[in-house]
Amino acid sequence: MTKLLAVIERDLKKFKRNPVVLAMSILMPMIYLVILGNSFQGKLTDLPLAVVSQDQGPYAKRLMEYLMAVQAGPRTFLVLPMDDQRAAVDGVRAGKYKAALIIPPDFSRRVAVSGKPDIGLFLDNTDSISADTIRNLIDAALLSIRSEYVPVREPTGEPLLRDINLYGKVDYYQSLVPGVVIMAIFLGTLTTGAFNLVMDRFLGIEESYLLTPLSKGHIVGGLIISGLSITTVNAILIFMMSVLITGIPFSKGVLNFFPILLVVLLTTLCLLSLMFAIMGRIGHPRIVGVLSGFLNVILFFPSGAVYPVASFPGWLKSFARINPEAYAVDALKSILFKNAGMGNILGDLTFLALFTVAMMSLSILTFKRTL
Amino acid sequence: MLRDGKAITVSGITREFGPATAVDGISFEVDRGEFFGFLGPNGAGKTTLIRMLTTLLKPTSGQAIVSGFDVAEDPARVRKHIGVVPQAMTSDLDLTGRENMDIYGRFYGIRSGERKERIEYLLEMVGLAPRADDLVATYSGGMRRRLEIARVLVHKPALLFLDEPTIGLDPQSRRVVWELLKKLMQGDSITIFLTTHYMEEAELLCGRVAIIDAGKIIAMGSPAALKAGIPGNDIVTLKVGGLTDEIIGAMEKLPFVHKVSREEDSLAASVDNGAENLPQLIDVVRASGGAIVAASVHEQSLEDVFIHYTGKSIREEEARKVSFLIGAGMPQRLGR
Numbered sequence: 001m002t003k004l005l006a007v008i009e010r011d012l013k014k015f016k017r018n019p020v021v022l023a024m025s026i027l028m029p030m031i032y033l034v035i036l037g038n039s040f041q042g043k044l045t046d047l048p049l050a051v052v053s054q055d056q057g058p059y060a061k062r063l064m065e066y067l068m069a070v071q072a073g074p075r076t077f078l079v080l081p082m083d084d085q086r087a088a089v090d091g092v093r094a095g096k097y098k099a100a101l102i103i104p105p106d107f108s109r110r111v112a113v114s115g116k117p118d119i120g121l122f123l124d125n126t127d128s129i130s131a132d133t134i135r136n137l138i139d140a141a142l143l144s145i146r147s148e149y150v151p152v153r154e155p156t157g158e159p160l161l162r163d164i165n166l167y168g169k170v171d172y173y174q175s176l177v178p179g180v181v182i183m184a185i186f187l188g189t190l191t192t193g194a195f196n197l198v199m200d201r202f203l204g205i206e207e208s209y210l211l212t213p214l215s216k217g218h219i220v221g222g223l224i225i226s227g228l229s230i231t232t233v234n235a236i237l238i239f240m241m242s243v244l245i246t247g248i249p250f251s252k253g254v255l256n257f258f259p260i261l262l263v264v265l266l267t268t269l270c271l272l273s274l275m276f277a278i279m280g281r282i283g284h285p286r287i288v289g290v291l292s293g294f295l296n297v298i299l300f301f302p303s304g305a306v307y308p309v310a311s312f313p314g315w316l317k318s319f320a321r322i323n324p325e326a327y328a329v330d331a332l333k334s335i336l337f338k339n340a341g342m343g344n345i346l347g348d349l350t351f352l353a354l355f356t357v358a359m360m361s362l363s364i365l366t367f368k369r370t371l
Numbered sequence: 372m373l374r375d376g377k378a379i380t381v382s383g384i385t386r387e388f389g390p391a392t393a394v395d396g397i398s399f400e401v402d403r404g405e406f407f408g409f410l411g412p413n414g415a416g417k418t419t420l421i422r423m424l425t426t427l428l429k430p431t432s433g434q435a436i437v438s439g440f441d442v443a444e445d446p447a448r449v450r451k452h453i454g455v456v457p458q459a460m461t462s463d464l465d466l467t468g469r470e471n472m473d474i475y476g477r478f479y480g481i482r483s484g485e486r487k488e489r490i491e492y493l494l495e496m497v498g499l500a501p502r503a504d505d506l507v508a509t510y511s512g513g514m515r516r517r518l519e520i521a522r523v524l525v526h527k528p529a530l531l532f533l534d535e536p537t538i539g540l541d542p543q544s545r546r547v548v549w550e551l552l553k554k555l556m557q558g559d560s561i562t563i564f565l566t567t568h569y570m571e572e573a574e575l576l577c578g579r580v581a582i583i584d585a586g587k588i589i590a591m592g593s594p595a596a597l598k599a600g601i602p603g604n605d606i607v608t609l610k611v612g613g614l615t616d617e618i619i620g621a622m623e624k625l626p627f628v629h630k631v632s633r634e635e636d637s638l639a640a641s642v643d644n645g646a647e648n649l650p651q652l653i654d655v656v657r658a659s660g661g662a663i664v665a666a667s668v669h670e671q672s673l674e675d676v677f678i679h680y681t682g683k684s685i686r687e688e689e690a691r692k693v694s695f696l697i698g699a700g701m702p703q704r705l706g707r
């Protein structure tokens with residue numbers, strides 16, 4: 001135990017004596033937040049849209065045809081016809097669909113007769129880009145029905161779109177906060193833990209530590225614990241700063257501190273173990289530099305932090321399924337914006353825990369206690 | 372534990388790196404309380420040997436028992452009983468001298484009170500007490516080396532390994548380290564195993580020396596015995612105007628001359644009783660038509676032993692190249 005503590009204390013002391021690293025690890029994720037918040041306006045595809053049509057009338061059929069045409073053309077959404085309205089809305093809540101469109105039984109009649117037709121659109125507005133896109137397209141669809149089928153002499157037959165946000169309002173900036181926290185964790189785990197091992201090796205200092213009675217477990221465990229404490233503190237600081245900057249209201253979600261801390265801790269542990277598994281044998285910091293850019297791209301962008309996972313092509317979607325950052329982003333979004341309890345993020349936490357155990361075993365297995 | 376009284380027993384130890392053999396079937400023994408040295412040029416295999424003896428490298432074949440335990444089978448036990456100062460500087464620059472020692476002491480599980488006392492004593496011994504709370508980054512090379520020697524003594528090892536402890540140090544610092552090592556030998560009953568490519572270091576410190584070249588031991592014994600083992604006991608160096616092969620031939624015919632080697636306009640003869648026989652040598656050179664420009668006599672050194680067995684000298688030039696690399700912070704792996 002004293003040995004483990006000595007490894008940790010040495011690492012923390014060295015970190016403390018490098019204030020530039022300290023400042024950078026706080027500043028960089030914040031800059032990311034600003035840059036990302038202004039640079040992503042891509043076109044979305046394959047957003048899963050549940051459609052429940054309770055109307056057999058001509059206008060409902062027309063609307064369906066229009067949606068199918070969008071699916072066949074620009075492929076913005078994937079139309080999933082359903083019967084059960086409840087199941088559709090629950091599906092949105094569970095993150096299975098980006099939106100549910102409910103066409104009520106009297107839709108066609110109310111378009112034809114001069115009454116105002118109603119239509120229900122349940123949006124997953126925690127993902128503001130895809131929510132906006134879907135809303136605009138449905139709007140356009142309803143307009144087209146009117147001009148084609150509704151005679152001019154019936155100008156009152158204007159379909160009314162009423163969209164219902166399932167959760168409190170989330171703007172684009174705010175929706176980036178989970179991603180920025182994950183980014184902070186990524187940068188933290190990259191510059192602590194295994195990286196310190198690489199530096200010691202590069203400077204030739206490692207040799208003197210291998211000569212002591214320290215075990216593999218002391219060395220790997222100690223570096224992981226010190227990296228965990230540094231990175232967690234950092235990530236929580238950045239979380240609080242970005243909540244303030246983007247003005248996420250202090251609702252139940254933000255104040256749900258224990259689950260947030262748990263996700264941050266587990267994600268940090270997970271990425272630290274991953275870094276150890278990858279960098280455990282590297283002897284030059286330049287290789288880490290090259291790797292870091294690569295790892296950031298393959299972990300962060302397919303995580304759903306800036307762009308919905310649903311719009312990825314199949315192969316990338318499969319990758320997202322084994323990407324720990326995707327689970328971390330999902331868990332944080334659920335807590336922050338959907339008021340999810342521990343029960344809802346259990347799946348994410350389980351994956352992160354399993355991934356951690358696998359990577360930790362791999363890194364202790366591959367770590368050599370000889371030169 | 373050390374039933375047979377041997378600190379180190381090595382038999383047929385070999386280490387290959389791909390097709391190259393760095394250490395080639397070496398066998399030797401070191402008694403407890405001995406100051407034993409390995410002397411050899413760069414690339415001879417000293418660091419590889421010391422790394423195998425200190426559990427950092429696995430031998431390709433052969434066996435080594437260190438402090439009573441097999442290095443391949445029981446590396447953790449071996450590590451507990453030895454102190455090792457590697458060739459490269461290994462102290463943490465971002466920590467103070469005292470912190471370096473304290474962290475190290477904790478790696479050995481030494482309790483706080485005992486540790487503090489021991490660290491105070493060692494810092495005093497190596498003369499670093501006044502600078503103990505400065506960052507190691509502000510230390511000179513000599514100070515850093517002394518700190519590293521003190522650091523591996525925290526747990527009172529019975530066996531100390533030093534890999535080229537004075538490489539890259541200025542002559543002044545080198546002498547300070549030598550004094551320190553001599554003092555160590557007088558105190559506790561400690562065994563020291565040292566490698567070096569400086570013959571004066573081996574000659575000054577070591578009770579017994581093994582000369583190593585290209586991974587093999589070529590001679591072993593006390594410095595005096597090694598020198599007695601080669602013909603002649605003095606080296607006469609003559610700078611001769613108009614030096615010819617005839618002059619060398621004439622010298623080699625003298626009964627007290629064993630060997631003459633030539634380098635440009637100088638010759639070096641290994642002879643018996645150099646001082647008494649110098650006038651006769653000068654006469655022979657003059658008689659053969661040479662003019663004496665300068666003459667010197669010195670006792671044979673381990674360098675001459677090395678030259679005798681290998682036909683080449685332990686080149687100082689190469690050593691300078693290495694110390695430059697180490698000074699520039701090159702990792703041990705590159706700065707062999």
Ligand SMILES: Nc1ncnc2c1ncn2[C@@H]1O[C@H](COP(=O)(O)OP(=O)(O)O)[C@@H](O)[C@H]1O
Nearest residue numbers: 388392393412413414415416417418419420707
């Ligand atoms: N890790 C290694 N990989 C390949 N070759 C090595 C390695 N370590 C040492 N060698 C080679 O082994 C030989 C002995 O090196 P070393 O033990 O460092 O010599 P010394 O310490 O006497 O200068 C050299 O030829 C060196 O190039």
Ligand SMILES: [Mg+2]
Nearest residue numbers: 417418458707
């Ligand atoms: Mg060496």
